[in-house]
Amino acid sequence: MAIAYLTYDRQDMAFANYGPFWRQMRKLCVMKLFSRKRAESWDSVRDEVDSMIKTTAASSGCPVNIGELVFGLTHDIIHRAAFGSISHDGKEEFISILQEYTKLFGAFNMADFVPWLGFIDLAGLNTRLPKARARLTRNNIKAIIMDVMFGGTETVASAIEWALTELMHTPESLKRVQQELVDVVGLDRRVEESDFEKLTYFRCVIKEVLRLHPPIPLLLHQSSEATEVAGYHIPKGTRVMVNGYAVNRDKSAWENPNTFNPSRFLQNGAPDFKGSNYEFIPFGSGRRSCPGMQLGLYAMEMAVAHLLHSFTWQLPDGMKPSEIDMTDVFGLTAPKAIRLVAVPTPRLLCPLY
Numbered sequence: 001m002a003i004a005y006l007t008y009d010r011q012d013m014a015f016a017n018y019g020p021f022w023r024q025m026r027k028l029c030v031m032k033l034f035s036r037k038r039a040e041s042w043d044s045v046r047d048e049v050d051s052m053i054k055t056t057a058a059s060s061g062c063p064v065n066i067g068e069l070v071f072g073l074t075h076d077i078i079h080r081a082a083f084g085s086i087s088h089d090g091k092e093e094f095i096s097i098l099q100e101y102t103k104l105f106g107a108f109n110m111a112d113f114v115p116w117l118g119f120i121d122l123a124g125l126n127t128r129l130p131k132a133r134a135r136l137t138r139n140n141i142k143a144i145i146m147d148v149m150f151g152g153t154e155t156v157a158s159a160i161e162w163a164l165t166e167l168m169h170t171p172e173s174l175k176r177v178q179q180e181l182v183d184v185v186g187l188d189r190r191v192e193e194s195d196f197e198k199l200t201y202f203r204c205v206i207k208e209v210l211r212l213h214p215p216i217p218l219l220l221h222q223s224s225e226a227t228e229v230a231g232y233h234i235p236k237g238t239r240v241m242v243n244g245y246a247v248n249r250d251k252s253a254w255e256n257p258n259t260f261n262p263s264r265f266l267q268n269g270a271p272d273f274k275g276s277n278y279e280f281i282p283f284g285s286g287r288r289s290c291p292g293m294q295l296g297l298y299a300m301e302m303a304v305a306h307l308l309h310s311f312t313w314q315l316p317d318g319m320k321p322s323e324i325d326m327t328d329v330f331g332l333t334a335p336k337a338i339r340l341v342a343v344p345t346p347r348l349l350c351p352l353y
């Protein structure tokens with residue numbers, strides 16, 4: 001119900017039904033926006049990560065709200081990728097609109113399951129939905145820019161915040177990944193994209209974070225044909241929700257599935273996230289899988305690598321790793337319920353910017 005309302009009855013790409021409109025939009029986005037050939041999107045990641053490191057260095061020795069820091073970062077990256085310019089005008093307002101959209105997309109209403117019980121409005125959606133929609137202009141909606149801003153901002157921000165959180169919660173993994181950065185890159189220069197392929201453990205950390213905290217935990221699909229799955233008949237047009245969060249933690253596929261253990265991805269034959277290993281689907285699978293995967297991964301890897309390489313991190317006020325709040329929010333996305341706050345200290349021997 002919220003999805004149909006907020007997307008003007010699926011007039012966008014992400015929630016559009018499969019068909020010619022979706023195909024055209026997808027082609028346009030993949031070729032013009034997410035393509036590696038569109039250098040501006042990739043440049044924006046590098047420039048904005050640099051600017052985030054500068055801001056972090058200015059707060060050296062003081063508690064930094066990592067959640068707010070990385071949300072600002074991904075907003076700026078995606079804003080530049082989408083509009084081709086940097087603008088901080090109305091940034092906070094825009095972030096608050098995105099956050100309200102996320103909550104509303106994820107809010108289940110009685111009418112989603114039992115249409116005739118639609119008058120029971122536990123989440124207050126009947127008043128919140130018109131208010132949220134009225135805050136965006138028609139032109140915003142008409143463009144698929146909303147999809148891009150929504151798809152690219154909170155997903156990447158939440159993945160970066162969870163990466164820092166899991167590492168601070170498991171100090172031995174933090175130590176190991178930071179040592180790898182010293183061994184491969186050293187401390188006398190900044191980490192670069194060309195280093196990534198040698199940062200084996202770092203790449204396992206990224207995968208393990210996306211396994212435990214897929215930024216879009218629930219994949220919303222619809223059957224285009226009648227079919228049979230595990231003996232169940234699925235009629236054409238059935239709404240199918242794939243619980244990626246549960247799949248990524250399925251104990252028949254993963255040993256100690258709820259434990260953060262990046263080393264599991266060091267093993268031969270460990271799954272990759274490209275969508276062909278069905279036990280690991282943070283970007284979905286098949287023709288509706290994430291078109292922004294490369295850009296999203298690039299932004300996540302750049303931000304996490306630079307934050308870990310440039311600074312040592314401590315919890316504020318003598319807080320212990322076991323005291324970090326690890327709760328996530330249940331909705332269309334799964335960000336941290338309580339922002340991570342940590343204290344950076346520069347550790348490079350070269351200037352940070």
Ligand code: HEM
Pocket residue numbers: 013014015016026078147148149151152153155156159214215216219220221281282283284285287288289290291292293295296297300
């Ligand atoms: C860590 C980062 C990201 C993750 C984990 C992620 C994950 C996903 C997932 C799980 C889906 C649904 C797949 C399905 O239903 O099977 C999706 C769809 C989508 N994502 Fe991403 N995403 C990320 C970053 C991005 C970025 C950076 C953008 C754009 C700049 C983006 C744009 C989209 C769009 C437009 C769709 C809808 C595609 C369609 O319906 O055809 N995503 N993403």
